[in-house]
Amino acid sequence: MSLKKKVSMTVNGVAVNAEIEPRRHLVDFLREDLHLKGPHLGCEQGACGACTVKVDGQIIRGCLYLAVQADGCVVETIEGLTKSGALAHLQESFMRHNAMQCGFCSSGMLLAAAELIEKQPKASREEVREWISGNYCRCTGYHSIVDAIVDVLEARAKGQKIKPVVAHA
Amino acid sequence: MNKPSDLKGLVLDPVTNDQRYIGNSEPRHSARRLLEGQGTYIDDIQLPRMGHVVFWRSPVAHMKIGKIHTEQASKMPGVLAIVDGVQMAKICKPWVATLGHLAGMKSAPQHALAIDRACWQGEPVVAVVAETRAQAEDALQLVDVEWEELPAVISMESALDPKTPLIHPELGDNLCFTRSLDVGNVDEAFATADVVAEATFGFGRHTGVTLEPRCQIADYNPGERRLTVYHSQQAPHMMQDLYCRQFGLSESDVHVICKDVGGSFGIKVHAYPDDFATVGLAMMLERPVKFVADRLESFTSDIHAREHRIKGRIAANKAGDILAFEIHDLTGIGPYSMFPRTSAIEGNQVVNLVGGPYKHQHYRAHLDVVFQNKTPTCQYRGVGHPIACAVTEGLVDLAAQKLQMDPLEFRKRNVIPDDAYPCSGISGIKLEVLSHEQCLRTIEKMMNYPALRKEQAELRKKGIYRGIGFATLIELTNPSPAFYGVGGARIASQDGASVRLDPSGVVSVLVGVGEQGQGTEGIYAQIAADAVGVSINQVRIVTGDTDVTPYGGGTWASRGAGVGGEAVLLACQALQENILKLAGAILNRPVAELSVHRSHVLDKATGEQLLPFSEIGRIGYFRTDTLPAGFSADLMVTRHYTQKDYPFIFTNGVQASYVEVDPDTGFVKLLKHWAVEDCGRVLNPMLVDEQVRGAIVQGIGGVLFEECLYDESGLLRNGSMADYLVPMANEMPDIEVAHVETPTQSSKLGAKGAGEAGTAGAPGAVQNAINDALLPFNTAVFDQPITCEKILRVLKKI
Numbered sequence A: 001m002s003l004k005k006k007v008s009m010t011v012n013g014v015a016v017n018a019e020i021e022p023r024r025h026l027v028d029f030l031r032e033d034l035h036l037k038g039p040h041l042g043c044e045q046g047a048c049g050a051c052t053v054k055v056d057g058q059i060i061r062g063c064l065y066l067a068v069q070a071d072g073c074v075v076e077t078i079e080g081l082t083k084s085g086a087l088a089h090l091q092e093s094f095m096r097h098n099a100m101q102c103g104f105c106s107s108g109m110l111l112a113a114a115e116l117i118e119k120q121p122k123a124s125r126e127e128v129r130e131w132i133s134g135n136y137c138r139c140t141g142y143h144s145i146v147d148a149i150v151d152v153l154e155a156r157a158k159g160q161k162i163k164p165v166v167a168h169a
Numbered sequence B: 001m002n003k004p005s006d007l008k009g010l011v012l013d014p015v016t017n018d019q020r021y022i023g024n025s026e027p028r029h030s031a032r033r034l035l036e037g038q039g040t041y042i043d044d045i046q047l048p049r050m051g052h053v054v055f056w057r058s059p060v061a062h063m064k065i066g067k068i069h070t071e072q073a074s075k076m077p078g079v080l081a082i083v084d085g086v087q088m089a090k091i092c093k094p095w096v097a098t099l100g101h102l103a104g105m106k107s108a109p110q111h112a113l114a115i116d117r118a119c120w121q122g123e124p125v126v127a128v129v130a131e132t133r134a135q136a137e138d139a140l141q142l143v144d145v146e147w148e149e150l151p152a153v154i155s156m157e158s159a160l161d162p163k164t165p166l167i168h169p170e171l172g173d174n175l176c177f178t179r180s181l182d183v184g185n186v187d188e189a190f191a192t193a194d195v196v197a198e199a200t201f202g203f204g205r206h207t208g209v210t211l212e213p214r215c216q217i218a219d220y221n222p223g224e225r226r227l228t229v230y231h232s233q234q235a236p237h238m239m240q241d242l243y244c245r246q247f248g249l250s251e252s253d254v255h256v257i258c259k260d261v262g263g264s265f266g267i268k269v270h271a272y273p274d275d276f277a278t279v280g281l282a283m284m285l286e287r288p289v290k291f292v293a294d295r296l297e298s299f300t301s302d303i304h305a306r307e308h309r310i311k312g313r314i315a316a317n318k319a320g321d322i323l324a325f326e327i328h329d330l331t332g333i334g335p336y337s338m339f340p341r342t343s344a345i346e347g348n349q350v351v352n353l354v355g356g357p358y359k360h361q362h363y364r365a366h367l368d369v370v371f372q373n374k375t376p377t378c379q380y381r382g383v384g385h386p387i388a389c390a391v392t393e394g395l396v397d398l399a400a401q402k403l404q405m406d407p408l409e410f411r412k413r414n415v416i417p418d419d420a421y422p423c424s425g426i427s428g429i430k431l432e433v434l435s436h437e438q439c440l441r442t443i444e445k446m447m448n449y450p451a452l453r454k455e456q457a458e459l460r461k462k463g464i465y466r467g468i469g470f471a472t473l474i475e476l477t478n479p480s481p482a483f484y485g486v487g488g489a490r491i492a493s494q495d496g497a498s499v500r501l502d503p504s505g506v507v508s509v510l511v512g513v514g515e516q517g518q519g520t521e522g523i524y525a526q527i528a529a530d531a532v533g534v535s536i537n538q539v540r541i542v543t544g545d546t547d548v549t550p551y552g553g554g555t556w557a558s559r560g561a562g563v564g565g566e567a568v569l570l571a572c573q574a575l576q577e578n579i580l581k582l583a584g585a586i587l588n589r590p591v592a593e594l595s596v597h598r599s600h601v602l603d604k605a606t607g608e609q610l611l612p613f614s615e616i617g618r619i620g621y622f623r624t625d626t627l628p629a630g631f632s633a634d635l636m637v638t639r640h641y642t643q644k645d646y647p648f649i650f651t652n653g654v655q656a657s658y659v660e661v662d663p664d665t666g667f668v669k670l671l672k673h674w675a676v677e678d679c680g681r682v683l684n685p686m687l688v689d690e691q692v693r694g695a696i697v698q699g700i701g702g703v704l705f706e707e708c709l710y711d712e713s714g715l716l717r718n719g720s721m722a723d724y725l726v727p728m729a730n731e732m733p734d735i736e737v738a739h740v741e742t743p744t745q746s747s748k749l750g751a752k753g754a755g756e757a758g759t760a761g762a763p764g765a766v767q768n769a770i771n772d773a774l775l776p777f778n779t780a781v782f783d784q785p786i787t788c789e790k791i792l793r794v795l796k797k798i
């Protein structure tokens, strides 16, 4: 069964060289071999979006994407994007609106939301709902997630920052 | 609108002497790590020497198991063991899930891995353990089970026919449980009524679809003879107890740990055959074994819920008074009653709750719970409430129509008045205090009802069919031991909290109820901060570990805030007393002269700061030599709480839905949804809002999309997330939430549960809205999920 292929890629800014079975999915490689906990497996069928990661700047479903396909690519997960601050405003806004409950969908949801903000900075509430419709959340009812994203869009349009949530002492 | 303080007259007295957090929309700071991809769910845990188990599951609804061939499979790379039911039964006892207080209830013994027969498609038969999951799956292909298909009982309608085969011949029939209730004089009420309306309500089976599938790691350490189970579960102590009893272990030998749980909704409060099998394998192999269900396994082996057919009728008089309800409920639960809560509870709730919000005096109900060869059903969010509510509210709308009364007016006239409590509902349920009248007034204002009716009428003239639907509801929360304890199930209705002042002044709180995303830990931090008198970032919450937390029941029946929260409050107030006692001893002053404010002990009279908590901690732990002889500082206290005043504390609320139905396509567009919820004292409005919204969307899933579809031979037809429709953001409406606060007097905190009422009310509200839109066509649909096809059928378009 084991016909391994050599691959190299950059994951969250770090060069990674590995030998991988061609059938191995990218998300399994990231989770099991690189011990990243951010991308989750909800369905393994491409339906839920929990496994969303970025490959060469595009969001993809890690459960449908083979790790060997990412050979030579730049892969980013929620961990790397958190560290670089790329998601900071969205994360603060999600905190403020309680736009997560169990958090299992959150990494995927945030990556989808970040792409929306880049591609459709003027999105309406309905367009936000439409955009995140590829990401399943069983807990929140979506309303608070939409609120959180809309807040970031509005703040950006006004050139404002989302203030960090701090514990009220 | 969402903050209680915005609602006039509802500002409650504070629970603590310096309340800062309780009642505020405090963000859950502990959730930040979830937004940074740093949660720890079961699948994130990898242990040394960990094996992975996959199951060969029955491919048909009912089969006789023949010879099992494993030779080929066991030679596959990485395979550690292949185990069948007979081998497993040597270490794991079978179980029978019945409750003593459900008179006459029966079920058959069930095994961790099926022996002789498998009774539903998806029942685990053979376990394959390998070093990696991929290797286990590769080997699984080569397991060869000889089997013979047996006749299957699929339809619940014919399950009790004498000609139908018996699933468990030793039980004598396919009836699990039956119950009849007859109160008042129902026949006379119907005979003398001015209007009688009736309908048959259908409810499709659905399931929880937690985004994180069911999963666990069992780790048996032979040196210590100790079993540790990492579990995505709602009730860790319950599982500890079950593992002890099924495997003959001592409680001191079993440790259950629940870290982050990726959604639960009742799906993860049951004990599954897979759970016991995984533990059994870890014990046999003396190494850790991980089980993570894939999505197809989730659909065929997570509990299902809510397959009911209910014939119902209502009687009313011309004046607009509801006189009586009568229902006949038939429900199918699969081949076994589920362990340990039993599958009869759902139907039992329907009997208890139909007609619940109203003051009628005549009620008759009959319930039959039957076995069938489908996935077992059991408690899922709302348990019986969505069914009872959709039936009640559907009948109420039919009666209002016949009387030509406005449905909201009709409800206002018939709900139990706010000043009538405490009282008993007609089914015998005890109601402490509810606020139906106030909730109805609130929702009317919130949705601007007259304007909406006007808009609806005008649009109707233009051929646009919109509908408004209401659902008034009651929901049981804060259960007492009368729920399971009296029936002999070892499920704790009490819960406990241990709280400790650490040397630096930080407050550590250990609680029996854990976190599955509701924000439970967040509200415990709020309660603890206020009750001890520290800032919220000085509080640390620990849950989900049977080795360290007080014994408790965990998360079910919306008890986290009302029962767990009360335990936290009591423990923290006791800690504050001990802090004052210690301060008195240090300062050599009477305790009555002291008080606590923001991590300091003060002179009560002058407000002067006398001692910071860090000093209390320093002396209490490191300089006890300076304290009076015989004085014990006791900076850790434990308190338990059981709600004993009522069998349950009921909450209430009302929801309204506004929809547009396209009569050409049958398509339903949800335009808006409103909810008014009375969960007693609101501890954190933002968290309650999200509970309500999330629950409503699950209810909407049930009424419009979700159904586990079976073919005639009992095979599940839609076992993937692409085929089983779940609500996504795009088709969901905005949901406005308001609160009425009627605290329960059964606790100091006054909190009632808030997790399920949303799911309870939404199906009734949406169903009624659709039928209101269909009114001009003189038709209605009462079969959930209400699909486009069903709408087109009642419109006679197909």
Ligand code: FES
Binding pocket: A040, A041, A042, A043, A044, A045, A046, A047, A048, A049, A050, A051, A052, A061, A062, A063, A064
């Ligand atoms: S796990 Fe990849 S889309 Fe669901």
Ligand code: FES
Binding pocket: A099, A100, A101, A102, A103, A104, A105, A106, A136, A137, A138, A139, A140, B211, B262, B263, B517
């Ligand atoms: S927060 Fe639980 S799935 Fe989205």
